[in-house]
Amino acid sequence: MVGSGTGGPQLPNESGEPDKPTGKPRVKSFSCTACGASVTLRYPGASMSVVCDSCHSVIDVTDENYTILTKYYAKTGAYKPIIPLGTRGKLKDRTWEVIGYIVRSDVKSSYSWEEFLLFNPYYGYRWLVQDHGHWNFVRTIKEKPDEIAGTSWAQLGEKRYKVFNRGQAEVTYVLGEFYWRVVVGSRVYATDYICPPEMLSYEKDDNEVVWSIAEYVQARVIADAFKITIPMQYAIGVGPNQPAPITQSWQTIKLWWMVFLAVLTCAQIALAGMCLNATAFQSNYPFTPNTKATDLTTQVFTLEKGSANVKIVFEAPVDNSWFYVGGELVNDTDGTSYPFEQTVEFYSGSDSDGYWSEGAKSSSLLISAVPAGKYYLNLDTESGDYKDLTPNSFTLTVQRDVTMYANYFLCLFFVSVMPAFVWMMSRQTEVSRWSNSDFSPYPSIPTVSSSSS
């Protein structure tokens, strides 16, 4: 083997990993120090420990004596990895061989997940982590992300990751071979930070701190890569770093929505600035309660400016009574008529809950697109009052070209329907995602249905 590294003339080799494997891996077999069964080491020279298939002892393969690290710690077959050890698959354009399998669990909650150790002699090691049906492709990194002091964020390069989980993880089951001396029961302090589809993880034990970066992978991609034919576990809930297309849509829509709001608001402000908001006519007229009056005709007044709206305001001293106007706005020149009806009513009193009131002493109506010209109003009035029957007067005000907000608010509403819907969907996904975290930015309401409407 050493002879191949003599620097002598070599056939030109293409860069990187060869396309097609040639030869057979130089496996090494020895007898298990604990049970005597034959143990096969797939990657001598890279692996440091291996688990005996027969008796499930963990064996140190760095010394000739094959020291037992952990003896008979569990029954073989307690877990059956969905990807059998030795399987090769292509992920991210690289071939990976599954060489090890670990089950780890949270010390406090006994929540557990499984990790497949992948190996490629050129690219080193990666992990496939399966947690309640969610899969991640993980690689350890040498860069040290900054844990932003006093916040729940970690930063790596330009990306910021939010803390999702903190805990202590323990190795509970192992199979296969590993590049370190794997110890069942060994624990690390772990913190996960998320920025879907990525997750940044910190693991610390007495000797070292290891950072790794995980990328969410769809279960079917794993099934295809490793040719898994048995059904994969159904993914439960939303994975910590599972990409949520709806949340990405919301991020985009949010921007457009804000642009629309800004444009609409600017337009409204500009339109409001151009309005006359003028009083075209104002006068007081008498009325007698509980009496119908007809044939009230106002003086002729002028409405300025092309075509614009007209607001007619009635103020009447109603108190637990009503005042009704039926009438028409009439063009003095061509006789065009704009009929309307309007009621002013106000009621108040007290009951066991205290004072109450309803209605108002003035009310108005709006007529849109009235051409400029000379106009007058024909009014019929009627009123109802059971206690105060003294004659009174009402005030009529005609305003020309008033600023309208109804259309603006209507537009706001229509522009906001879709964003509101997307926001709700996104929020539902995010609430579900964070329901597995102690660091949820959402109020700790376990059900999603309560998310505001």
Added chain:
Amino acid sequence: MITLNCPSCGASVNFVSKASVFAVCSFCKSTLVRQDMDLSKVGTMSDLQDDLTPLQIGTTGMFGKEKFELAGRLKVAYADGFWNEWFTVFGNEKLGWLAEAQGFYALCFPAQCEVPSKETLRPGAYVELGPAGTFQVEDVHDVRCLFSEGELPLNAKQGRESTSVDLTGDDRKMATIEYATDLTRLFVGEYQDFDEFHFQNLRHIDGW
């Protein structure tokens, strides 16, 4: 390139770098020490049992825009593992080391800077390394030379002992301080992904 003959078997021994003072005869595995044009045998290198590196002497690669070739190797072991240090020679006689462990590759160059004594270095400690910046101590290992081959700028006999301190800096910067009995050396460099090196003439790994 200097070509000398192995004093033990007569095979030719090439020195790509003038800085190399040590070589292992590829034919008879004699460990040789060079003084100018003289080679003297100081021992024999025993074979390496299990080796799974994709690199070999003669492998070329790119570090940034500079091309290098691997001229020698030192495989060192520590309590929990081992790694390879490949002696790299650039076209302009610039020398460096390619550190290779578990699929991580970093190229580093000798640097001149005051370094703290090894007793003061613990994982997590910060070290100021002059213009290279601030680095954090990753780990401190007592290492032993397990194997060497090719040509090397130091006497890398089997069993040579030293203490190696790995440090990481900003982005992908790294540094290594080697405390040997006779001298302390500092190397500063950077991690690169396997593909970024554009390696050529890699070793064939059976089954891959």
